Amino acid sequence: MDIPQNINNAILKQSNEHKIILDYVSRFDTAIMNKKNDELLALIRHLAPFLQKDLISHFEMEERFFFPAILHTLPSEENIKTVLRLQYEHGILTRDLHWMTQAIERAKFQQADIDQELLRYLRPFLHALKIHARIEIVELFPLIDRSEACTDWITRQIATG
Ligand SMILES: [Fe+2]
């Protein structure tokens, strides 16, 4: 019975990615607060691939398996509102990160100082991402964890692709 273990791993992996996101935002905030420019530069250099690859695939997993699982197995009005809010936020965040990653790539961080204009956009973006991840940690994943029907739904969907 490999599948349930794999599925549990998939749910756990998705859940753990929120901790990675929160850790990233927290390191970013700390670097800004302490005016640690070297650390900030290193974080920003890794930001574009993190946003383009890891964050987008994180959103896709939620939209393909986790949000529908709630709608199919736990469709209370409150849960539907939570999923709609999270889905809406994915749209806003995806829209913003599209142009932001272009701005990050255009900037010549290797030689130049930190682009203050970019930071003015990055900070609220990362703050919104942090709030989004917290809602998923506090509201979404406990619902999934508590419901066998919900985890079974995810199991079936992932197994069938
Ligand atoms: Fe999300």
Ligand SMILES: [Fe+2]
């Ligand atoms: Fe998430």
